[in-house]
Amino acid sequence: MKISLTLNGQPQEAEAPSATLLVELLRDHLSLTGTHIGCDTSQCGACNVLLDGAVVKACTVLAAQADGASVTTIEGLAEGETLHPMQAAFREHHGLQCGFCTPGMVIAGLGIVDRHGPEVSRETIVHELEGNLCRCTGYLNIVDAIEAGARAMGETAHA
Numbered sequence: 001m002k003i004s005l006t007l008n009g010q011p012q013e014a015e016a017p018s019a020t021l022l023v024e025l026l027r028d029h030l031s032l033t034g035t036h037i038g039c040d041t042s043q044c045g046a047c048n049v050l051l052d053g054a055v056v057k058a059c060t061v062l063a064a065q066a067d068g069a070s071v072t073t074i075e076g077l078a079e080g081e082t083l084h085p086m087q088a089a090f091r092e093h094h095g096l097q098c099g100f101c102t103p104g105m106v107i108a109g110l111g112i113v114d115r116h117g118p119e120v121s122r123e124t125i126v127h128e129l130e131g132n133l134c135r136c137t138g139y140l141n142i143v144d145a146i147e148a149g150a151r152a153m154g155e156t157a158h159a
């Protein structure tokens, strides 16, 4: 089937079998491999993307569901050489080790700010990250990074 979507702000068309998952469309058909597959049980969150602004696990959504929608992946966050404030916070606070979970964590962070605002509490961040697994960091630096990224997004919004 033919799928038309807005992908990272640009119109995009793709042809894929009707059972194709959104994560497969992104990785295998559109070569956007920043969206990772870390499990086959919908538990890890490495495949998080924004679908019409809401965080979804792209392994749980059919590509067909993105037809006519807007999808943002990790590749769409930076503006040229300038990292998105949430990405910059992950770098500054060492919110990653191997980096496998990081795209999903950054997207999760955006969803947290969207739902709870830039002054979101650490407790809420920890609670909200239940759907994201990291095998490396012990999570502390990820929480630090999302907290800092949230505050930075608030400052950007008020600038």
Ligand code: FES
Binding pocket: 036, 037, 038, 039, 040, 041, 042, 043, 044, 045, 046, 047, 048, 057, 058, 059, 060
């Ligand atoms: Fe989607 Fe793990 S690959 S939740």
Ligand code: FES
Binding pocket: 095, 096, 097, 098, 099, 100, 101, 102, 133, 134, 135, 136, 137
């Ligand atoms: Fe390695 Fe999270 S940094 S899985």
